[in-house]
Amino acid sequence: MRRASFTLLACALGLNAGAQDPVTARAKAWLDTLTSPGFHGRGYVNDGDLIASEWIAGKFRQFGLKPVKQDFFESFQFNVNCFPDSVRARIDGLSLVPGAEFILDPESGSASGEYVLVHVHPADFQGPERRSMTMGVLTGKAACVHWPSTANADSTRMFKQWERELMDHCPVVKPVKKLTWGVATDARVHPLVEVVEGAVTDSSSRIILRVRNELRSRRTARNVLGMVKGKSKKWMVIGAHYDHLGRMGPDALFPGANDNASGTAMLLSLAEHFARKGNAPRHNLLFVAFAGEEAGLIGSEWCAVDRPIEWNRVTMMVNLDILGTGDDGITVVNATAQPKAFDQLVAINGSKGYLKQVKPRGPACNSDHCPFVQRGVPAIYIYTLGGVAHYHDVHDRAETLPLTEFGDLHALLRDFIQGWK
Ligand SMILES: [Zn+2]
Structure with a gap:
């Protein structure tokens, strides 16, 4: 809906009609980097996940986020089977x-x-x-x-x-x-x-x-954590996993554009927004780019146990995983357990007309919100609906990911985070 006015403006400026809004265009560039061959599908062959973690920490630093631990990293180990040849x-x-x-x-x-x-x-x-x-x-x-x-x-x-x-x-x-x-x-x-x-x-x-497989035992992976100071003593946690499946040898790359370079790009774009002068959030914001999700929610499980901040001060954890389309709106997982948050998202969306629909879903332990839910931290998980449906295959690529509603979803999340008490 917002796109219409931008398209008119774009036409008036002589830009091509398919041009993206600035938020989406910036995210698209990040998504292209995260899915590029040099990041090796953000998996374990050639340490693609570690390369990605370094790059994300660099972005956090550049935006002016502050570490909550001694640096931006939270390291942990797990066994992982991979195929380097x-x-x-x-x-x-x-x-x-x-x-x-x-x-x-x-x-x-x-x-x-x-x-x-x-x-x-x-x-x-x-x-x-x-x-x-x-x-x-x-x-x-x-x-x-x-x-x-x-x-x-x-x-x-x-x-x-x-x-x-x-x-x-x-x-x-x-x-x-x-x-x-x-x-x-x-x-x-x-x-x-x-x-x-x-x-x-x-x-x-x-x-x-x-x-030839290589079972790497106790290999180190790391979550990337950064904070933006708010005006209260409370916190919100915004999370998205950046890891994906990596490579099956040099020939098969799994870029993971939708899953979850898209959510990582959204996390970065929200972090950049709230870290900007004059945009200070109501509550402190903890941004967590999780590792080890595809291996079984290992990074979020680790973070939940490690407690980098006091969970009882967290008013909401928002998990972002698979945000690359939105043609049919979004689904909010755990909406039935967090009706206030869900109602708020629906109300904002209704008044601003961002997305086609905001759909409720019950609890599901299918992404990084789950370890938080299990420890009593209020949490929701958002994913987009419609458009391409490539999943965990070599076709989940940046070139074919439409990012249809990325700008609108960014605006919805921004308004929700700013308004959440
Ligand atoms: Zn995912």
């Missing part, structure tokens, strides 16, 4: 493209060589005798699993369990509809290769694999 998979003479045609299960171990593919079905795992026979047949070979598609949670859990057992026995190949990657804190003996349907069939007979 080129990963190769070749089925019956056909090389598959890493990231686009296949990915490794994040818990994959190593494998090198040519394997005969044995096609297995659920029937091959019924009962201990059949199962041990199947395992016998698979020794020295690779299993290609054919599970029927199911929405049943028990079946899904059972298939997962069988896959884990197989990964400790031999390499595994699994046809999937969509390649969705992740981060694991543990590793199995052999790899599991997820292959797009069509690239592996019932009659595929051989696979050549070159996979």
